[in-house]
Amino acid sequence: MPAVGTSVVRKDGIGKATGRTKYADDLVFPDMLHGRTIRSTIARGRVTGIRYDFDTTGFTIVDWRDIPAAGRNVVALLEDDQPYLVEQEVLHLAEPIVLLAHADRETLNAATVVIEYEREEPLFDPETSGIILKSLGIDKGNVEAGMLEADVIVEGTYRTGHQEHVYIEPNGVIAVPEEGGIAIHGSIQCPFYVEKALKSLMGDDAYIRVVQTETGGGFGGKEEYPSMISGHATLLALKSGHPVKIIYDRTEDMVATTKRHPSIVRHRTGVMKDGRIVAMDVDIVIDGGAYVTLSPVVISRGGIHAAGPYRCDNTRIRGRAMFTNTPPNGAFRGFGAPQTLFAVEAHIDRVAEALEMDPVDFRELNALRPGDTTATGQILTGDCSALDVLREAVRRTDFRARREALRGTNRGIGLALFYHGAGFTGSGELRLASKAKLALTPTGVRILVSSTEIGQGTRTMHAQIVADSMGIPYEDVEVAQPDTKKVPDSGPTVASRTCMVVGRILQRCATEMRERLGNLTPAEYFARHGALEVLKEHEPPAWIQWNDDTYSGDAYATYAWGCDVAEVEIDRDTYEVRPVKFTAVQEFGKAIHPALAKGQIEGGTAQGLGFALLERVVMRDGGMANASLTNYTIPTTLDTPEMDIVILDNPYEDGPFGAKGLGELPIDGPAPAVINAIRHLAIDVREIPATPEIVYAACASR
């Protein structure tokens, strides 16, 4: 029986449901110490003195001078600007300065380190900071000529706030001295990112092994920051000669680690009276925080998605990631696209309104179709499903009739149309050159990839692809724990690429393995001939052409498409808006595992509803002032509505069994759908989270 397309039992299900699965904090190593990070309490300045106000007996104390001679004080990622430990200059609150380790956690926590500073005036406003971390420009046609031709020009500014990942397992790693170097066991999305970062810390020749332990959620939040924590644990382990465990508590995790970039997006759109969009001018500012980290890639994906899934011959997109003296913002599911898609989809409803057009009619007229070109000039083919998802969502919710019926009540209904590019941008996948490996075992076959299981179903979905490609039972496929000494580098587990890209490599490995086995089963072959391995490298579609300088060409190998419909209810006394019904129609090629795919959509939708309505990071003096789960509120069971999830099939030829990427798509739609539903209540909110205070202010200013 084929495994693909059926909801087989997930590989890690029973371990998780019985509590037997071990996460980083569940592991204990002999003679292990606990580590603690002493952080800056100012947003900008210089360290002038460090005082240790405790009995240092039994403590391991590390500062930047303990970095190995062969290494550098740099968390290697895109730019070499972020140090593991402050040398002198402090650029944000909660920046690591000193590390402590001790066998007894209580003694460790009681230690007081006093740091003296010379303060400098911090920059908190990304619009006025003046320091650009990365800028980009996308140009198609002539936007000014398009504006001149337009009958109507509609402008608007849209804002999104920080968003905290709130994986329920906070960040944590253990560094263990091994083979004269270090082994990291931790809650990690990208083991080879950690390896690269530790190479910069310890020198290229150092022994470094990175093992991903079971990970309690990531959502992008464990993409880059674990490199920092791993470096800290490593320094303590190298100096003490003991294993060192660093587990953040919730407050430290919220204050110190990355968040979704806040954004300010300005739109100017020229339309003809008949509804055709003739010019789109988009300006994006995102707050990068104090170091570059992944901001260039976030502004890139944000910029590419900024014009929305619409045809327009004259488009100009400008994007800037700006420096501020706040903890660096980083990867978060969607990676810039949720911000810019929120802006464009909220704006599109206002453009339709300016023309007195129905928002569905307006989108039908302008939505991208096969043969159209995107803002970067990519020609779309049959994998473009904008109209299909829109029409199905409208049909399924009886949108037009419902919109009419709700008029004048306390309920509003709105929709959002969106798309999400799968995999790394442009030539990124070619540069990554990801690898995957299959190895025969005495009973079947083992998958060796660095793609991590962070809840989304990596192991299960990869095993399904391999099982069917080899024609063997799903149960005969096992998945190795990601360990950089054992698995090849399959690229990071990000960017909705784990199924489409790594799954595709595995499919090719499995096909070759099947050929080499001939008529033998894996067990028979193993018994007769012994071990057999097949390693393959990703081959991106040859037609992809991308120019990094002009930001033009084929931005992604393919796109997934979605249309979300939100029905909300407002309490006119309290200005609370609650989602009461949510419909998500999404096309991502083919669902390898329908139940897991549905879970991605439901979970991404809930996270998107939190982004839209509840999740507000309060920044004070450059730091998160509400850093607790009491005061940063994610949706509970009573904040999430009944969801109707519809998955449309449209197999993609270069994906395994037709699959595209799915992980990020579901978080793009909820915020604009909700804001448009609020707009349907005649309340003009252009900012999220649309907390009751924001809705109140919008009502009060009317």
Add this chain to the structure above:
Amino acid sequence: MRFTLNGAATEVAAHPMSRLLDVLREECNLTGTKEGCGEGECGACTVLIDGVPVVSCLVPVAQAEGHEVTTIEGLGDDHPLQHHFMNEAGAQCGICTPGMVLVASTIPADASLDDIRVALAGNLCRCTGYEAIYRAIMKAREATA
């Protein structure tokens, strides 16, 4: 201090103000109980005391003295809820799952979907949007009905 842990008499040497959570994880080596927030907000550390769900990060071990404590390990490996959480993909990253399963085990068989939502309002999940969790609980009840 003595209490009954998953049906067996247990004695622990911890400080009486130790969090039950830490005693279970570190002294009793039962790591199925997870810490997500340390302030009683996320429910990942839920255990049952005398059959009643509580968050073990807010319970001094002294207050467990003489009581029956049930952790996820106490449900064994073959509880219908565990199978349905697995089959319905009610567990994604799995860190909230032990707490969810324990609370679900106390929900009366005649509870409506709304009742289930109310009962689980003290357990945060960031992966599933809760829908698959409801499906798992409903399926488990159908199976045992």
Add this chain to the structure above:
Amino acid sequence: MRSALTPLELRRPASVDEALRMMRDEALQPIAGCTDVYVGLNFGTLATQRFIDLDRLDALRTIDASGDTLSIGALATYTSIMEHAAVRERLPMLVSAASQIGGLQIQNRGTLGGNVANGSPAGDALPVLAVAEATIVLRSAEAERRVPFTTFYTGYRASVMRPDELIVALEIPRVHGRQWFRKVGTRAAQAISKLVAAGVRNDAPRIAMGSVAATTVRLPRTEAALATPDGLDAALIALREEISPIDDIRSTGDYRRDVAANLVRRFWTDTA
């Protein structure tokens, strides 16, 4: 947990009398459901190191509805309040409040006495006790005294309770008229109140609010205005002068002021 355990001490009396003697002889912080105290311990923000555990004092868990006065033991949990038939019948607004405090796990542990003792201006049950004209029964090793709820708090988290006293019960007279409760939280469940209000509608209407001042407050001028014919408009004007909400990490003063007025209006129309 950030707080060190070693310096902490815990007394565990087996009876109320023993507890009161300990309270007389030592400086001790009472703990019961621990839903507040462990937040402070976990975050390392609690200075107190000496605690007295009331958990074994089962005498303080009793809910007695046999007389005209409903007596709720200080250790009655929110769950036991919600499940108690007489409380459901006589004080539905308290049941509403209890059902919206935290999730199930918190309701199973949190106590009414703890909500009063903690004295947060956002305490969910406190406006109910204010409009129910509850009396707080305080006992020390020497004496017992009764303090009307409305005179109990003297400022932000400050009260007339002496260090040697324990809250043993809340006494609530029969409430005549329609009861009303509304919590405005930061989300639909497991939320801290941004505003919380309770009201009783009769010839002498009563209304109380939390998170609009340093303590939970009764609003006497608003009440007086409501008691007059067509007094709602006057009540809303009085309200503005009676509350002093602030901006904090959960909400804004402007929002709270406006929504407080809406809640008074809602109370009045819901109970009409």
